[in-house]
Amino acid sequence: MAETQVIFRLDKRLLKEFDDTLKISGFKTRNEWFRAAIREFLDDVERKKVLQKLRKLEVKGLEEKDIEELVSKWRSEKK
Numbered sequence: 921m922a923e924t925q926v927i928f929r930l931d932k933r934l935l936k937e938f939d940d941t942l943k944i945s946g947f948k949t950r951n952e953w954f955r956a957a958i959r960e961f962l963d964d965v966e967r968k969k970v971l972q973k974l975r976k977l978e979v980k981g982l983e984e985k986d987i988e989e990l991v992s993k994w995r996s997e998k999k
Contacts, residue, residue: 926954 930938938950947953 942948942950942953945953947956
């Protein structure tokens, strides 16, 4: 796996605060924290994409009981 270096600039006070809270948060290094933050961000983005697709599928006036009836009908026809 090829790695790419990412460089951030922080003022010294902010970096010290960050380093002080890393271990409290359970991370051993800045890199470990950064990788976890990126993974979490990408998971959130993927979840939002799926939710947007689901919202487009909503049909006004269609209730859960209607969906249950459709599924039951479909299953009985399939048998």
